[in-house]
Amino acid sequence: MSGEPRSLPYLRDLVGFDTTSRNPNRPLIEYISDYLKRFGVEPELIWNEEGTKANLWATIGPADRPGIILSGHTDVVPVDGQDWSSDPFSLRQADGQLYGRGTADMKGFVAAVLAMVPEMLRQPLTRPFHLAFSYDEEIGCTGVVSLIERIRSRSVRPQICLVGEPTEMRPVVGHKGGRAYKVTVTGKEAHSSLAPHAVNAIEYAAELIAFLTGIAKDMADRGPHDDAYDVVHGTLQTGLIHGGTAINVVPRECEFAFEFRHLAETDPDGIIAKVNDFVENQLEPRMRAIHPDVGVAFEPIYSYPALATPRDAAAVQFVKTLVNRNDDGKVAFGTEGGLFSGIGIPTVVCGPGSIVQAHKPDEYIAVEQLRLCETFLERLIDTAR
DSSP states (O other), rough: OOOOOOHHHHHHHHHTTTTTTTSOOOHHHHHHHHHHTTTOOOOOOOOOOOOOOOEEEEEETTTTTTOEEEEEEEEBBBOOOOOOOOOSSSSSSETTEEESSTTTIIIIHHHHHHHHHHHHHSSSSSSSSSEEEEOOTTTOOOHHHHHHHHHHHSOOOOOOEOOOSSSSOOEEEEOOOOEEEEEEEEEEOOOOOOOOEEEHHHHHHHHHHHHHHHHHHHHHHOOOOOOTTOOOOOOEEEEEEOOOSSSTTTOSSEEEEEEEEEEETTHHHHHHHHHHHHHIIIIIHHHHEEEEESSSEEEEEEEEOOOOOHHHOHHHHHHHHTTTTTEEEEEESOOOOOHHHHTOEEEOOOOBGGGGGTTTTTTEEEHHHHHHHOOOOOOOHHHHH
């Protein structure tokens, strides 16, 4: 296969927008919106409260029939502290690879979809394509929630959702769910010489962290287990901690954050219930026996469900036919797929590029991967005629 992929100019434009999750995605969304409007496609934009970020939903084809969602997120992870060989927000091509932040995760897929819009419009489609581009996926799949609710309220439910995360065009049927929490332990400060009369927030936080570590060990030892994953069990870890003011002051406050990733068979509410039981019946009574105005507070950071599409589902077999592969798999990273599946839409993750290249300095996608994705989309369009 020769020549440059049709999606290359769109990928160049998309990479040029710094859509790190802390930034607005509005300029990129307006770029896509203007592009679609040039073809007579009127997108629906679902804005956040500040009007700085939006999900985009656009339908091509008969809207009164079940269709195909092509789902991708528009945000990327930061480049802070990374040693790049070139400007991460300017696409660089070398040796069959395209370098830039988001090329693999996942602006390559979005670019391929945009490149196929004219082809979608040329065909007499009997079922529609729905373009679903979201924000804030990289900080816990939080932005897409408002789009999911909009889809849920529609009278015609889409037939299938394809999430174009980088899988090297291998159909993926499962990934773990994830939750994260910020925990604030409030104690009672005092001079360190009076430590028995104070409530040491760091020490009680350490007890809670040790309890969480025990849950992680239980996940590893008792399961459930799924051999389709590289790490066959759920995981839990504490990733951030801060507390104290001076070595000779019993600390009043300690904050830490933990996250866990669970298999579809695991009840995440059950894990949190176990943590709350430990806090309410063991930690806080001992803390409040010393002083009443102390305690532990939890603040959710993000939550997204696991994806578990049956391997024998019609949607999986359909995607396998289009990519000309018999294999499928499960991946360690999370996606928005579980949210689409959660409202009854059969969902498969399949997209160009490798997750191994994502989030790194000099992130890249192979040109050949873009070509494979374009071929996949061409075949998909043919099935919708």
